[in-house]
Amino acid sequence: MNFSELSRVIEQLGKDRGIKKDVVVNAIEQAFLVTARKKFGIQGEYEARYNEADGEVEIFQYKNVVDKVRDSIVEIDFDAAKKLDEGCEVGDQLGLKIENPGFSRVDIQTAKQIIFQKVRDAERDILFSEFKHREGDLVTGIARRFEKGNVVIDLGKSDAILPKKEIIFGESFKPGDRIQAYLSDVVMTNRGPEIRLTRTSPMFLVKLFEVEVPEIADGTIEVKAAAREPGHRAKIAVTTKDRDIDPVGACVGMKGSRVQNIVNELQGEKIDIVRWNEDSETFSRAALAPAEIQSITLNHDEHTLDVIVEDDQLSLAIGKRGQNVRLAAMLTGWKINIISKVKLQERIKLAVENLVQLSNISEATAQVLVQKGIMSIVDLSAATPEDISRYLGKSVADAKAMVEAASSALDDESIKSDLDENAEIISASAVPNQTGFKKTERTDSGKKDDVTKFSEAERRLREELAAFKLK
Numbered sequence: 001m002n003f004s005e006l007s008r009v010i011e012q013l014g015k016d017r018g019i020k021k022d023v024v025v026n027a028i029e030q031a032f033l034v035t036a037r038k039k040f041g042i043q044g045e046y047e048a049r050y051n052e053a054d055g056e057v058e059i060f061q062y063k064n065v066v067d068k069v070r071d072s073i074v075e076i077d078f079d080a081a082k083k084l085d086e087g088c089e090v091g092d093q094l095g096l097k098i099e100n101p102g103f104s105r106v107d108i109q110t111a112k113q114i115i116f117q118k119v120r121d122a123e124r125d126i127l128f129s130e131f132k133h134r135e136g137d138l139v140t141g142i143a144r145r146f147e148k149g150n151v152v153i154d155l156g157k158s159d160a161i162l163p164k165k166e167i168i169f170g171e172s173f174k175p176g177d178r179i180q181a182y183l184s185d186v187v188m189t190n191r192g193p194e195i196r197l198t199r200t201s202p203m204f205l206v207k208l209f210e211v212e213v214p215e216i217a218d219g220t221i222e223v224k225a226a227a228r229e230p231g232h233r234a235k236i237a238v239t240t241k242d243r244d245i246d247p248v249g250a251c252v253g254m255k256g257s258r259v260q261n262i263v264n265e266l267q268g269e270k271i272d273i274v275r276w277n278e279d280s281e282t283f284s285r286a287a288l289a290p291a292e293i294q295s296i297t298l299n300h301d302e303h304t305l306d307v308i309v310e311d312d313q314l315s316l317a318i319g320k321r322g323q324n325v326r327l328a329a330m331l332t333g334w335k336i337n338i339i340s341k342v343k344l345q346e347r348i349k350l351a352v353e354n355l356v357q358l359s360n361i362s363e364a365t366a367q368v369l370v371q372k373g374i375m376s377i378v379d380l381s382a383a384t385p386e387d388i389s390r391y392l393g394k395s396v397a398d399a400k401a402m403v404e405a406a407s408s409a410l411d412d413e414s415i416k417s418d419l420d421e422n423a424e425i426i427s428a429s430a431v432p433n434q435t436g437f438k439k440t441e442r443t444d445s446g447k448k449d450d451v452t453k454f455s456e457a458e459r460r461l462r463e464e465l466a467a468f469k470l471k
Helices: 006-017 021-040 078-084 107-134 202-212 247-252 254-265 280-287 312-317 318-332 341-355 363-371 377-382 383-390 395-408 456-460
Strands: 045-051 056-066 075-077 093-097 138-147 148-155 157-161 178-189 194-200 221-231 231-240 270-275 295-299 304-309 335-340 427-430
Touching: 006 395, 021 045, 021 056, 021 107, 056 078, 075 078, 078 093, 078 456, 093 178, 107 178, 107 194, 138 157, 148 178, 157 178, 157 363, 178 202, 202 221, 202 254, 221 247, 221 318, 231 247, 231 280, 231 318, 247 254, 247 270, 247 295, 254 270, 270 280, 280 295, 280 304, 280 318, 304 312, 304 341, 312 318, 312 341, 318 335, 335 341, 341 363, 341 377, 363 383, 383 395
Parallel strands: 056 075, 157 194, 231 270, 304 335
Antiparallel strands: 045 056, 056 093, 138 148, 138 178, 148 157, 178 194, 221 231, 295 304, 335 427
């Protein structure tokens, strides 16, 4: 079969679409193989070969040499076979070239469709392989159109998708805009490779710093962690082994020029640059800046930080709408609980006053119970004598008397059995996880359901509180 344009088409596909010649040739051979089976019988055995010298596709049909032909599609008579190959024997297989296959217009059209499909598949594989290797890179393209709120971005060889949820809050684009984004994922779909971009990922922030700060790009400064609330605030932790370099200063740049370029790209997002430290307590203090931290207690078993701050530092530590503590939790990877020292001391003092109403409990005994989480007469009545005995170093009998006295006091209207509902304890906590951060929680012990419960964060601080002098 002679195709004068075949060689030119093969070469052109290779140049225009970057598809290797052998891939195109294989697609053509497969297409005509399928067409031959449809025309000459699917039970037959065929082979299609592209003859580069002649620029044609040769089709061969293989038949078994037999004494008596029962199926002419797969068998050939021995006498006829001898004329074609004198050395053949019964049981051999001969490949016969089909000189004039007589393909119809429909056959040719079917072959073309198969070729185009295989070329498209090859093109998809090439694009997927190329962009898969670029995952984790910054890319720049032109916004072309919008689909259900998503921006379709032209990257040159292929389009990419910037999902609506991956766009920084408040920013808008129009067709023709040049957009920079982080290539987060490349997946193969039924329609070909889908290239997904993001402008909200912390890694977008990291990559922007790599571009703006040469010391990060060459490895002199290392980015250890990054956290973002896109469009609002971000924190990034950096370090270096070079004692002559200030990693924070290098990232800020002369008169803040480097970090300002990144802020502009991120729609005014405020960026805190933090010096990383392998000591978790030191790093946590830096991560919670600008708040001044009174003390930090680390619970390695639960991977939790309990932070005590002065009253005037509480709002700074928590941050606007809890941003500071959430970002610090993401940056450090620790759950962070923040508690006001003054309010906590007031709560402890009220708890002691509540317990010493019982005749068999002294102030010293009450302070020990409070440090163990027994915050009121109600708590004491619900405790076991064995626990109270262990806390106080007293006999079980004495402990049982205390518990029974607390239970009796609940029915005595002259004794205040619970904490003052106006007593206030303010705290905030943030938990890092893969999908985001739990909303900062503020607790008010003035609520009826909370007054008898001492939070786990507060319990873990009992050693710190033991040093406080309660008057």
